[in-house]
Amino acid sequence: QKEVEQNSGPLSVPEGAIASLNCTYSDRGSQSFFWYRQYSGKSPELIMSIYSNGDKEDGRFTAQLNKASQYVSLLIRDSQPSDSATYLCAVIPLSGGSQGNLIFGKGTKLSVKP
Amino acid sequence: DAMVIQNPRYQVTQFGKPVTLSCSQTLNHNVMYWYQQKSSQAPKLLFHYYDKDFNNEADTPDNFQSRRPNTSFCFLDIRSPGLGDAAMYLCATSREFTDTQYFGPGTRLTVL
Numbered sequence: 001q002k003e004v005e006q007n008s009g010p011l012s013v014p015e016g017a018i019a020s021l022n023c024t025y026s027d028r029g030s031q032s033f034f035w036y037r038q039y040s041g042k043s044p045e046l047i048m049s050i051y052s053n054g055d056k057e058d059g060r061f062t063a064q065l066n067k068a069s070q071y072v073s074l075l076i077r078d079s080q081p082s083d084s085a086t087y088l089c090a091v092i093p094l095s096g097g098s099q100g101n102l103i104f105g106k107g108t109k110l111s112v113k114p
Numbered sequence: 115d116a117m118v119i120q121n122p123r124y125q126v127t128q129f130g131k132p133v134t135l136s137c138s139q140t141l142n143h144n145v146m147y148w149y150q151q152k153s154s155q156a157p158k159l160l161f162h163y164y165d166k167d168f169n170n171e172a173d174t175p176d177n178f179q180s181r182r183p184n185t186s187f188c189f190l191d192i193r194s195p196g197l198g199d200a201a202m203y204l205c206a207t208s209r210e211f212t213d214t215q216y217f218g219p220g221t222r223l224t225v226l
Contacts (some may be wrong), residue, residue: 034214042128043204044157044217044218046214102157102215106156
């Protein structure tokens, strides 16, 4: 059973702080990793994709991948109230399951307080 | 702008009355997916098409069917909706299986 684990939160940070979201996955052969943001009642919106070990930065967002530890994280710098949403970690496992089956974590709810 | 479009955005149906949800894409992606998402849960894959090749998840109920008449369009048919089928239905596309999946805005289905 391929699994993706996230803390459900809620994670509460003050405006302007760094929010750190974490995710672990069970399939060691996984190659593709994604962070989606989902506002209440809306569909998931891609924030970052990462495929190689290390950091990937895009504006205020940094994704970090450590395949040896089977760990992927998302840092949000200078958090804004508009960042308040549920963040879904998703992984495409290399082996088993349907091809392209995006395995989602249950999501971490982030609340940024003004 | 290239995008994934879903219609309708909101659908209300009666228990047992068939309903069809549609998805179209201008991304020219090979793969189209249908997910079901219930409140406070992660999206659950129902099935996908790679071009015209269909793959049904093992635990997708027979009540759910799909059609992909061409590259751009994909439909989700729910033959006899039950109260438990009330959910957000998400369509997503990707170029290849290992590529990023892009989601449409979703269709919120209510079953009365």
